[in-house]
Amino acid sequence: MIEKEVTVRNRAGIHARPAALIVQTASQYSSQIEFKKEHETINAKSIMGIITLGAGYNTSITISADGDDEEEAVDRLARLFENRFEEE
Amino acid sequence: MDKQFTVLDLLDLDLKEHNDLDLTCMAGRPGLLRPIVTPDLNRPGLALNGFFDNFGSDRVQIFGRGEHAFVEKLVAEQHLDNVEQLFGREIPACVFTHGLEAPEDFTRIAEASGCPVLQTPLATSEFVMRLIRALGNVFAARETIHATLVEVFGIGVLILGDSGVGKSETALELIERGHRLVADDAVEVRRVAGNILLGQGANPALGHHMEIRGLGIINITHLFGVGSIRDDKQIQLICQLEVWDAQKAYDRIGAEERKLDILGVGTPYLEIPVKPGRNIPIIIETAAMNERLKKMGYYSAREFNQNITRWLDSENARKAYLQKKGIT
Numbered sequence: 545m546i547e548k549e550v551t552v553r554n555r556a557g558i559h560a561r562p563a564a565l566i567v568q569t570a571s572q573y574s575s576q577i578e579f580k581k582e583h584e585t586i587n588a589k590s591i592m593g594i595i596t597l598g599a600g601y602n603t604s605i606t607i608s609a610d611g612d613d614e615e616e617a618v619d620r621l622a623r624l625f626e627n628r629f630e631e632e
Numbered sequence: 633m634d635k636q637f638t639v640l641d642l643l644d645l646d647l648k649e650h651n652d653l654d655l656t657c658m659a660g661r662p663g664l665l666r667p668i669v670t671p672d673l674n675r676p677g678l679a680l681n682g683f684f685d686n687f688g689s690d691r692v693q694i695f696g697r698g699e700h701a702f703v704e705k706l707v708a709e710q711h712l713d714n715v716e717q718l719f720g721r722e723i724p725a726c727v728f729t730h731g732l733e734a735p736e737d738f739t740r741i742a743e744a745s746g747c748p749v750l751q752t753p754l755a756t757s758e759f760v761m762r763l764i765r766a767l768g769n770v771f772a773a774r775e776t777i778h779a780t781l782v783e784v785f786g787i788g789v790l791i792l793g794d795s796g797v798g799k800s801e802t803a804l805e806l807i808e809r810g811h812r813l814v815a816d817d818a819v820e821v822r823r824v825a826g827n828i829l830l831g832q833g834a835n836p837a838l839g840h841h842m843e844i845r846g847l848g849i850i851n852i853t854h855l856f857g858v859g860s861i862r863d864d865k866q867i868q869l870i871c872q873l874e875v876w877d878a879q880k881a882y883d884r885i886g887a888e889e890r891k892l893d894i895l896g897v898g899t900p901y902l903e904i905p906v907k908p909g910r911n912i913p914i915i916i917e918t919a920a921m922n923e924r925l926k927k928m929g930y931y932s933a934r935e936f937n938q939n940i941t942r943w944l945d946s947e948n949a950r951k952a953y954l955q956k957k958g959i960t
Binding site: 561 | 884887936937945948
């Protein structure tokens with residue numbers, strides 16, 4: 545299992561569109577992927593779960609993945625955060 | 633139009649009460665085979681007076697009370713040159729409204745030229761309106777599509793998909809749940825009034841039958857009653873059924889409206905992946921209801937996202953405030 549900490553860089557935070565992007569990306573991997581924000585943990589393949597996190601601007605989130613393709617999965621997801629979900 | 637539309641076809645049009653043209657042929661029967669090539673009409677007042685510039689000779693000529701009175705005057709004065717010239721132009725047909733009778737000399741010239749003289753009891757403006765509507769339908773752009781058309785909660789839903797994906801079975805379940813079948817397998821789509829897509833069975837003679845694999849041909853009207861069918865319906869939503877493709881990204885939010893173009897008219901379009909365990913009829917029912925909400929100005933997905941954005945904003949503001957006060 546690997547983990548990586550990322551920060552929400554886009555002003556609007558994780559609303560519906562970025563959440564869909566995250567879920568679509570995460571669903572391509574077989575690993576169990578989770579997002580942690582403070583003490584909440586949710587499944588990164590659930591769109592409603594990610595939105596419920598309420599991750600606004602500058603929130604830090606820990607991505608964790610467990611499985612055969614865990615490294616690639618975390619990398620790809622972390623890159624989404626760095627690219628501000630292709631917004632702005 | 634693959635087949636020529638003749639005056640006889642116009643008389644044979646199967647129109648319901650408020651659209652009925654109520655035409656009878658008074659003279660010139662052999663001319664009933666003349667083709668009508670345009671949905672436009674003409675009032676021949678100027679032509680009867682001898683002015684033939686820009687005369688719409690390929691149009692159906694409408695004789696109202698004014699034209700009729702003028703023709704009677706011409707006949708009384710035996711000034712029939714213009715009438716002869718009018719029929720020399722190969723007009724498709726002339727129609728007398730208000731149940732007016734054409735003078736004998738007039739019908740004689742018409743018959744000699746092989747032009748049918750029709751009559752309707754309707755008032756001119758009402759007849760013109762109905763005729764334009766009827767011819768508009770006849771000359772509308774059309775296309776036959778391999779699909780199933782059902783009416784779900786009042787919304788016309790066109791179900792597209794490859795053979796064997798379950799279009800008919802989905803429609804059957806929808807009918808069973810109280811919705812209506814318009815056409816199965818071959819839907820004829822016409823564009824009317826500029827941007828309305830009207831769908832109906834490609835062959836009205838075949839009625840509302842369906843082919844269900846394992847059952848064969850079934851008659852929906854007999855099985856489910858006349859309440860479960862309808863002759864035609866505007867297409868307001870298109871659902872494409874397709875076998876679930878794990879590699880493909882399906883819409884998860886629904887905030888962006890996609891449209892599919894048929895005959896140049898864009899209609900809201902959904903791709904619905906099919907796999908065992910997914911109840912497609914219920915998904916289509918929900919899509920139809922959601923479409924109704926949208927027509928009422930309520931967009932579930934957009935509203936949802938606005939709420940989230942507002943919530944994230946307020947959380948941000950609260951965090952910033954706490955940070956400023958040094959209470960983090």
